[in-house]
Amino acid sequence: MSDAADGAGDEGRSRPEVTDTPLRVEGLSKRFGGITAVDGATFEVERGTLTGLIGPNGAGKSTTFNLITGMLTPDAGTVTFDGEDITGLEPYEIADRGLVRTFQIARELQEMTVLENMMLAPKGQRGERLWRSVLPVARRDVVDQETELLERVWEILEFFEIEHLAEEYAGNLSGGQRKLLEMARALLTDPDVLLLDEPFAGVNPTLERRLLDHIHELRDRGYTFLLVEHDMDLIMENCRHVIVMHQGRILTEGTPAEVKRDEAVIEAYLGGDV
Template sequence: MTDDPILSVSGLEKTFGGITALDGVDLTVDQGITGLIGPNGAGKTTFFNCITGYLAPDGGTVEFQGDDVTGNRTPSIVREGLVRTFQIPRELENMTVRENLLLAPGGQSGEKLGRAWLRGGQFAEDERRSRREAAEMAAFFELDHLLDEPAGSLSGGQRKLLELARVLLTEPEMVLLDEPLAGVNPTLERKILERIHELESQGQTFLFVEHDIELIMEHCDHVVVMHQGQKLTEGPPSAVRSDQRVIDAYLGEEI
């Protein structure tokens, strides 16, 4: 483990027509759980989109584990070990939970037709490994009793768990969580948070966007605040909570 940040973003810019969504954002993320907060329209989701290849930034740089990934396409960034979830889960509703999970692991011998033909034994071994890992991940998220159910039949909270399970099967170094608890009942919320902390204890890194500020303050090691496309401030939760600029940005909301 080094002292270098896992993610380093410098001067990130993005405009849509005449609207500036990101205005020179600088941000670094170290191992652990970092919270990213800000009022609606602060640029949080655009920031996620630009560093994970869903949008090309207009300026600035993104470095992940020391490699420049600025403007790379999403599959390339996923292979580097940087993945994300979405505010609205994107499971394949007509496929079972098991089938959704089996889509996640990469690097399987059967992914190319010629390789599957030449290495049939390896393909079968990879298939068994993928099924075992999918079952283990489902059990970790307490979805194992739903493996053969259509993903579309899951509750909103269960879909969030499925998406996180699917993301983790890519064996990422860092996960960007875009409102993973929105619309989730308190029982499943606790379950998701328990899983995140358990994964953090195993060395996983998270950048966590959530509107519930109290939750961010309680569960994150470090908090970054965005406002009007810029980084407003950052620091430990106790310092951010009492920062007058943050209070003003939230129009006097109790934080």
């Protein structure tokens, strides 16, 4: 990877050393009327790993993501992040703590350029205020912050190899390019754990390989990933630990080899014995 990867990875980062398992989900449940979407889900994600969350359609994977990240409030159970109970917090509060997600359908601002989309992502920006406009020192602080932010934006765009699209409107990007932009925006928030919801959906094989390469490099630099994906082969080839959901419950978890041999997994995916 280029020097840009260094800027996208360790530079300026201060990782909490609270626990080797930053994300813990215990007894998580959610009902929609008479339908139980998530039923007592319990699992952990180890720091610095790429963990896969798989299951047939309707297994409850995306709902679990929504519960973890505050998009939905669980009926029961807890979500703990770096030792803190974050159950029921607002999505922005969870993201501010370093637990950030992407979406199955990219949510870029289509009428803004790639660069403008990126500049909106980071937290803690000072922004424009009346008092800043009349105090020279305050104005310099804002300019310095914007300069530093712009440098980091370009580093991450280069890391994801989309710097040539900086002035392109996000609405004109292909599906794969939008996935790259969304992951770049997520990385710019300086997360500790990234939850990726179907990051390869609608992505051609070439871009899929690029995305995987970026994910593996970031994991090697200390980032932690929880990945929802329908493609079992992709999960088995790229994840060290795999969690399988079925009908809202955790069916099993383990190494790819262990999960492949599990008869309950075979039955859940294929509807019978093999």
